Amino acid sequence: MTYTSRQQLADHVRIVEVGARDGLQNEKKSISLENKLELIRRLSSTGLTHIEAGSFVPAKWVPQMASTSEILTDLIQKPPAETQPIAYNYLVPNIRGLENLVKIFQQHKHTNPPLQSDYPTPPPSPTPEEAAGQGPITSTSNPNEMSSTPSPSTTSNTTEISLFAAATESFSQRNTNCSIAESLSRSIPIIDLARRHSIRVRGYVSVALGCPYEGPDVDPHKVAELTCQLLEMGCDEVSVADTTGMGTMPRTRKLMQTLKDAGVLMEDVALHFHDTYGQALVNTVVGLEAGVRVFDSSVGGLGGCPYSKGATGNVSSEDIIHLLHSLGCETGVDLVKIAEVGEWITGVVGKANEGRAGKATLSRLREGTE
Numbered sequence: 001m002t003y004t005s006r007q008q009l010a011d012h013v014r015i016v017e018v019g020a021r022d023g024l025q026n027e028k029k030s031i032s033l034e035n036k037l038e039l040i041r042r043l044s045s046t047g048l049t050h051i052e053a054g055s056f057v058p059a060k061w062v063p064q065m066a067s068t069s070e071i072l073t074d075l076i077q078k079p080p081a082e083t084q085p086i087a088y089n090y091l092v093p094n095i096r097g098l099e100n101l102v103k104i105f106q107q108h109k110h111t112n113p114p115l116q117s118d119y120p121t122p123p124p125s126p127t128p129e130e131a132a133g134q135g136p137i138t139s140t141s142n143p144n145e146m147s148s149t150p151s152p153s154t155t156s157n158t159t160e161i162s163l164f165a166a167a168t169e170s171f172s173q174r175n176t177n178c179s180i181a182e183s184l185s186r187s188i189p190i191i192d193l194a195r196r197h198s199i200r201v202r203g204y205v206s207v208a209l210g211c212p213y214e215g216p217d218v219d220p221h222k223v224a225e226l227t228c229q230l231l232e233m234g235c236d237e238v239s240v241a242d243t244t245g246m247g248t249m250p251r252t253r254k255l256m257q258t259l260k261d262a263g264v265l266m267e268d269v270a271l272h273f274h275d276t277y278g279q280a281l282v283n284t285v286v287g288l289e290a291g292v293r294v295f296d297s298s299v300g301g302l303g304g305c306p307y308s309k310g311a312t313g314n315v316s317s318e319d320i321i322h323l324l325h326s327l328g329c330e331t332g333v334d335l336v337k338i339a340e341v342g343e344w345i346t347g348v349v350g351k352a353n354e355g356r357a358g359k360a361t362l363s364r365l366r367e368g369t370e
């Protein structure tokens with residue numbers, strides 16, 4: 001650790017909630033459209049500003065994402081009325097995926113607001129006592145009532161997309177049926193079409209710290225090269241992903257240094273950790289120390305990639321938010337509210353709730369010790 005005081009980390013950190021996409025895509029049990037929409041609505045009421053909502057992929061590749069068109073349609077027709085603007089993000093593996101998204105925009109005569117120079121500003125964070133996890137945290141509601149009383153809408157929501165490349169040839173072939181070079185050339189028309197519709201583009205670099213087919217020793221220079229290429233091609237941000245959760249503190253530190261040496265600005269980078277080996281929070285601190293201020297996480301720790309066998313879910317949103325607040329960082333997300341969402345959705349999916357900070361917070365609240 002190089003940080004000696006909380007003040008040094010007292011920045012805003014943007015959380016990109018991936019539970020409704022990465023969290024659910026690998027679930028064998030079919031989750032109903034109603035429950036997916038309910039999840040997105042509940043997440044929208046926690047203070048989150050960035051939520052992955054689905055994937056425009058062929059159903060034969062990822063059956064769980066087959067209802068993505070209906071999700072986008074619903075969010076266009078009945079946008080959650082929150083006080084903060086929310087960017088809903090959809091994965092697109094190829095131009096066909098984005099064309100399908102744009103068709104829905106056109107069917108509903110919907111447009112994104114013009115692109116602004118920066119991401120929307122989040123609402124104020126919890127008080128310092130709440131942020132430190134020490135003060136009185138007031139429960140907002142019964143989780144079953146959370147989405148029924150939205151606050152008045154003062155802002156407009158946006159649609160964003162994510163495209164993806166991988167740092168190893170084997171993963172690229174399994175995940176997208178093409179080479180790394182082909183995945184980059186596929187990205188060019190996607191970025192071009194997205195720009196024409198004022199749609200922000202995120203790039204993912206998968207298997208940055210370990211590959212299910214090639215092992216943990218993924219070349220950090222390859223990750224840095226791909227990150228630079230995606231940014232140069234026009235991605236607004238690149239999420240560097242530890243798909244397998246094999247990342248360790250020393251290798252994450254080396255990766256961050258390699259990215260910096262390659263000239264990548266930390267403000268253009270997000271980090272996406274899976275927690276297979278329980279290293280996600282440690283690696284998050286490494287990323288924070290390197291200057292990254294955007295982290296992906298999944299409510300309840302749900303998740304996994306269909307092409308990364310054995311990898312568990314993403315770092316839980318509840319745990320990363322608790323960590324960040326304890327360091328004095330602002331996220332704008334209400335830990336109690338998101339803990340309630342984690343409790344609810346893991347029950348729906350029938351999985352263990354991996355959001356330990358969320359479970360502890362709710363349990364203390366219910367015992368009357370918070």
Ligand SMILES: CC(C)(COP(=O)([O-])OP(=O)([O-])OC[C@H]1O[C@@H](n2cnc3c(N)ncnc32)[C@H](O)[C@@H]1OP(=O)([O-])[O-])[C@@H](O)C(=O)NCCC(=O)NCCSC(=O)C[C@@](C)(O)CC(=O)[O-]
Pocket residue numbers: 022025055056057058059061062091093094096097098100164175176177204205206207241242243244272304305306307
């Ligand atoms: C890229 C492809 C499509 C290539 O798959 P392919 O089979 O080579 O595609 P194709 O172009 O040959 O088309 C095959 C069929 O799919 C149709 N098709 C083609 N495209 C689409 C589309 N977009 N939507 C709907 N249908 C589509 C196309 O029309 C055709 O239909 P048919 O003639 O057989 O009836 C496939 O490999 C694919 O979908 N891969 C994505 C797999 C995936 O979603 N993986 C998980 C997400 S990535 C991830 O989780 C990692 C991440 C992001 O979380 C970060 C991390 O942790 O690493």
